[in-house]
Amino acid sequence: MSAVTDYISDKLIETGSTRPVARFRICLGVLLYMRFGEELSLHAADSFWDQTFSLAYYAAAAMVTVGLFTRWALGASALLLALMYYGKFWGWYSPGWGHHHHYLLMVCCAVLAFSGAGRSFSADRAIRMYRSLPPQEERAQTWPQTLLVLQLCAIYFWAALDKTSAGYLHGDWLERVFEWVYAGNPAYEIVTNRVFLIAGSWAVLAIEYVLPVAILLRWRLNIWIPIAFALHAAFYVMLPVQTYSASMMALYLLVVDPDWLDAQIDKYVIGKAPAHA
């Protein structure tokens, strides 16, 4: 018991690089536009309230993306997404609001608002340097990052638990999903092939059960992260998942070792030789 409480206490005060949350923040800003940009655009708004909301949403998403007044922008984005997510309580609702991908964007904004996501790759940092002020250290407490990784794992576990049934393992669950999505489509015969349905169902369930364990124990991530990406890519191509797959893939920026990722970016993207070379 003491070991558990010590572990939790350490996690609560642990500090680390702010680059993972900053990278994720940039992805999140883009995802906010991807998901609601079109329906919340000014031309789609037909009342003063809708237009005000539209401008606020666009401003907040832009500030999240570039990292300007980052914490406030993330908090404002979370609030605006919450107004939409819970909008049905006051009669403000559009199809798709209240879905799981919407909730995920909202939670990511809310948790990230408490992180050091504005300390790296941000306008906040650039402005301080432009004013000849010392930039904030690129380190902060990592508990917001830990919470989001926990969210990633919780999604896999509870989604797998929901699917665990004889009907799912026989491929029937997936088949009825494909009936809605693919009936009348040229690919219908392929995706409703019984072997494909059963193999796909078992594979998805196994991967969704293993991923949270692999992520939390950091077990063979070099294998499991590519498998997770393949899973989400398949979802994205085959099903109308909105921003769900992209959000889940972006969350892996919080899982990979930031120093390793920095070294890869330096080496393969920027073309800079590692410091030790």
Added chain:
Amino acid sequence: MNRFQKAGILAAAAFISLGPAIPQGFGVAQDYVRPWVMFSGVGQGTMKGTFTLTKTDGSTQTYTPLEIMSLERYPNIFPYEFDRLLLDRDAMTPIVSAFCSERVGQGDILSYAGLVGAQNGWALYEAEDVCPKDEQLLAEVRS
């Protein structure tokens, strides 16, 4: 970090990891706690089977559910927005009423045999003479 901040973070961690147990484990629908049940409702009420139209002269003709609804594909909308899903027995009327008024003559019988999308996959479903008998309803559809 003071003890209230620590308690808040731990509460958030518990909510994130164990919260879905409320709607999923105990079946208590709760708007403030997110279940992670993606696509569990997609395809419920869709039909995978055959409609058979039996004419008064004994000849038969078969149709797919999409043909009965005069659709090439299900529309690219959220499934719960589609008003022609067989989620209960009364839901057959909006699915077949247009076809019945246009293609089913006096004395002809339209029946369905096949599967209907259910919670964990498919449910067998057979129904004889599915056209609505209410002449007023058919007149409304025709108009």
